[in-house]
Amino acid sequence: MALWRVRATVDDRPGYLSVLTASLALRSVNILAVQVHTTEEGAVDDFLVDAPDMLTESDIMAAVVKGRGRDAFVTRADPQSLADQPTRALALAGRLVHEPESLGETLAALLDATEVRWRPAATADRPGFHGGRMTLADPAGGAYEVLRALPAFTPAEYARAQSLVEVAGTVLRQHREQVTMLLPDGTELVLRPAGKDDLAAVRELHEDCSPTTLHRRYLGGAVPDESRLGRMLEPPGGVTLLAVAPGGPVVAMATLLAEGDLGEVAVLVEDAWQRRGLGTALLRRLHAHAGRAGLAALVAHVAAGDAAMLDTLRRLGAERFERDGTVVSATLPAAGRPVGDETPATSG
Numbered sequence: 001m002a003l004w005r006v007r008a009t010v011d012d013r014p015g016y017l018s019v020l021t022a023s024l025a026l027r028s029v030n031i032l033a034v035q036v037h038t039t040e041e042g043a044v045d046d047f048l049v050d051a052p053d054m055l056t057e058s059d060i061m062a063a064v065v066k067g068r069g070r071d072a073f074v075t076r077a078d079p080q081s082l083a084d085q086p087t088r089a090l091a092l093a094g095r096l097v098h099e100p101e102s103l104g105e106t107l108a109a110l111l112d113a114t115e116v117r118w119r120p121a122a123t124a125d126r127p128g129f130h131g132g133r134m135t136l137a138d139p140a141g142g143a144y145e146v147l148r149a150l151p152a153f154t155p156a157e158y159a160r161a162q163s164l165v166e167v168a169g170t171v172l173r174q175h176r177e178q179v180t181m182l183l184p185d186g187t188e189l190v191l192r193p194a195g196k197d198d199l200a201a202v203r204e205l206h207e208d209c210s211p212t213t214l215h216r217r218y219l220g221g222a223v224p225d226e227s228r229l230g231r232m233l234e235p236p237g238g239v240t241l242l243a244v245a246p247g248g249p250v251v252a253m254a255t256l257l258a259e260g261d262l263g264e265v266a267v268l269v270e271d272a273w274q275r276r277g278l279g280t281a282l283l284r285r286l287h288a289h290a291g292r293a294g295l296a297a298l299v300a301h302v303a304a305g306d307a308a309m310l311d312t313l314r315r316l317g318a319e320r321f322e323r324d325g326t327v328v329s330a331t332l333p334a335a336g337r338p339v340g341d342e343t344p345a346t347s348g
Helices: 014-024 055-068 086-097 100-111 153-179 195-206 211-218 225-234 280-292 307-316
Strands: 001-010 030-039 042-051 071-078 115-119 128-130 133-137 144-149 179-182 188-195 239-244 251-258 262-269 295-302 320-324 326-331
Touching: 001 014, 014 042, 014 055, 030 153, 030 307, 042 133, 055 071, 055 225, 071 239, 086 100, 086 153, 100 144, 100 153, 100 211, 100 239, 128 153, 133 153, 179 280, 188 280, 195 225, 195 239, 195 251, 211 262, 211 295, 251 280, 262 280, 280 307, 295 307, 307 326
Parallel strands: 262 295
Antiparallel strands: 001 042, 001 071, 030 042, 115 144, 128 133, 133 144, 179 188, 188 239, 239 251, 251 262, 295 326, 320 326
């Protein structure tokens, strides 16, 4: 027996797929996997089949045509094809997380492409696909042109490829936004965006903070449970930044929540790392992010007794402070005046 990949378009009507599979069965062709791609021309059926060794490409093509399949494509397949396409796409996405620069190779593997070419933005076509040619915007600039002779690309394949491009873009943005901070004592920390995989480390950060520090961060309210912490790591329309110490522990986090053109910021710094500039550094980066995101202003709700954080907000350009009981709300224009020196904050 031999593995073959078979693709054909059939009318998207009841019973037409069974006619095609019956025609293949009459040739003792065993269908191992099937995917259906919906297109304007009809249902594109993509099969992985096991056929008797004596059958040739022409024999299988004839069976497809007899089964009312059109625009048929038949080629030999290798054992790696036994992995279904969703599993294959997930595996390639995992590769991109660790090697975002391998996007071109990953697209070639996903789409069985004969050629993947990078083109600068000035010469690249708009994203889309036609026949055996697909254009995908490169998150780093320019575009990838993906080519194969047959079969023609389908909307489902374009959607999968676009998803991989978005994965690569997210990882690249995280790499660009990651910086190293050098403390006065020579200690290096990494400041970077948070992700879902940071949940355990962020939970440990909260466990290591004193009740006083947690009270200042959450203004006396309940410390978030695991579900809420998970949502805080990647807030819609905002960002959470982490400070990671040597060895991997997260020692500070700062969150920007966006609603309309207004953002709300808050910082949490582990007690042993306070008064070392972390709060200020994280707030500076959130301030810059707000400007790039087009927000009009940032608001920070701070305990009235947290003088260091209030001073830091003043240096960053906060122009309005409104007190309500034990809480002060400071408003900082996102495109405010140049910020001052790096004087550390005690907590968030």
